[in-house]
Amino acid sequence: MSTDSMVSTGTATTAGARAHARAQEAQALSEGFARPAPPPGVTPDDVVWAERIAGGGYSHRRITRGTCVRLVDVAGDACAHVLAYNALAPWERLNVADTVKVQWQVYAGAGRLLLSDQGRVLASVVEDTSGHHDTIYGTSTQARNERRYGDGSPEGPSPAGRELLVLGAAKHGLGRRDVVPSVSYFQGVRIDDEGRPHPTGSAGAGGSVVLRAEMPLILLVADVPHPLDPRDEYVATPLDVVAWRDRPTGPDDPLWDATPEGRRAFENTRDYLRSGGLA
Amino acid sequence: MSTFVSRTTVAPRAPWSAVLERGQLLTIVDLDGNQAVDFLAYDAHETSRAYSAQATLQEQDSVFLTTGSVLRDNEGTPLLSVVEDEVGRHDTLGGACSKESNTLRYGHHTYGQHACAENFLRELSRYGMGKRDHVPNVNWFMNVPVDPDGALGIVDGISAPGLSVSLRAEKDTLVLVSNCPQINNPCNGFDPSRAEMVVRAGVPA
Numbered sequence: 001m002s003t004d005s006m007v008s009t010g011t012a013t014t015a016g017a018r019a020h021a022r023a024q025e026a027q028a029l030s031e032g033f034a035r036p037a038p039p040p041g042v043t044p045d046d047v048v049w050a051e052r053i054a055g056g057g058y059s060h061r062r063i064t065r066g067t068c069v070r071l072v073d074v075a076g077d078a079c080a081h082v083l084a085y086n087a088l089a090p091w092e093r094l095n096v097a098d099t100v101k102v103q104w105q106v107y108a109g110a111g112r113l114l115l116s117d118q119g120r121v122l123a124s125v126v127e128d129t130s131g132h133h134d135t136i137y138g139t140s141t142q143a144r145n146e147r148r149y150g151d152g153s154p155e156g157p158s159p160a161g162r163e164l165l166v167l168g169a170a171k172h173g174l175g176r177r178d179v180v181p182s183v184s185y186f187q188g189v190r191i192d193d194e195g196r197p198h199p200t201g202s203a204g205a206g207g208s209v210v211l212r213a214e215m216p217l218i219l220l221v222a223d224v225p226h227p228l229d230p231r232d233e234y235v236a237t238p239l240d241v242v243a244w245r246d247r248p249t250g251p252d253d254p255l256w257d258a259t260p261e262g263r264r265a266f267e268n269t270r271d272y273l274r275s276g277g278l279a
Numbered sequence: 280m281s282t283f284v285s286r287t288t289v290a291p292r293a294p295w296s297a298v299l300e301r302g303q304l305l306t307i308v309d310l311d312g313n314q315a316v317d318f319l320a321y322d323a324h325e326t327s328r329a330y331s332a333q334a335t336l337q338e339q340d341s342v343f344l345t346t347g348s349v350l351r352d353n354e355g356t357p358l359l360s361v362v363e364d365e366v367g368r369h370d371t372l373g374g375a376c377s378k379e380s381n382t383l384r385y386g387h388h389t390y391g392q393h394a395c396a397e398n399f400l401r402e403l404s405r406y407g408m409g410k411r412d413h414v415p416n417v418n419w420f421m422n423v424p425v426d427p428d429g430a431l432g433i434v435d436g437i438s439a440p441g442l443s444v445s446l447r448a449e450k451d452t453l454v455l456v457s458n459c460p461q462i463n464n465p466c467n468g469f470d471p472s473r474a475e476m477v478v479r480a481g482v483p484a
Binding site: 104138179 | 327331338373375381383386387396
């Protein structure tokens, strides 16, 4: 029997099922499946992670110190909910309270640092073309999405951010208690004089943010609607992630001592890495 | 009428904790005025369900806490409700002070000072919990405005001696307090002072 005739039997035989399975990649490529390209100036050899996260999806990666991670709001309705952990000791992790308190600022953007609970810099924001971000409201819970959209489970039509981050965390040995308050990019909120939030939505398609890992990190990213998204329907469009080998912020960079708080955070990070033989 | 269960004066800089039964009322009194009382809460029977400032704020129309605020865990479930508040607003954006964050905010010379994170870690350890359980918290009596440009800071307090806030436990809840030791900002008027914890029996909602 020829191979052709086996394929023609469909998936009723192992040979047919194998041929069917193996044909799928070519089919997807012919339909335009592609990984996001790096920005100009980054050579393909330096790319360490390139992925398109579907709306309602998530991803996660362990990355080395000095890696740059570019997030792109492809179609204008992505919201990147991000958590970062020290990959060497993941009980050290993003602390949103310290991040806003130490930097005297709740609105995130270029030049801001993502601080850990140990007074160190996990990552710095080196580029931002969006400006629509949030550090206060975090991500959605299953209970909230069930109430708002009828479902919040990861396999359903309107996954909750917390449930997706729990899955990402689990793949690094972390549990629900490790999924703590997060930051979100590409959907803004402004606070008025009375303390009330006003969602400002997206800056539009193509907005991007580049995070630089200042320590070895476990990075979790979920792309789900902001919890204060005012729309009745669940709207989440794709998020591109491209990461490449770069270098951590050093004492010669303007960001190192842009603020006294940031300088001391970089100093603490350097001391920690040096004493551990890591820098 | 509610029945008195316990009354504890927490010394300046010290921690305190208790398990509140569903329906019990906890009144936190700012005995001497302008004393930040850092506060954490957990489902007493499932401690991976920790207080979440973000889940809490998602369900109310202001970033400040006051009467009517419901303190929620990380899954969005109510742990405690604010049933009475004599101050008007309280903070949950700024989190606790730590020796480590003090070095960023005030200088490396402050590393030797005691801080709320030390109190929380010590108290969590009594319940078999640890660093992974320590999350951003509530700061009763602490005044943290957000300016139009996003500037946020701990400023002079709006509390006064004897003012209090009262919470009702919506389920059996482990509550932890750090009577804030901070001396480098106005959260304690630069002089940490006493707080009082009064627990009374109550009626579940």
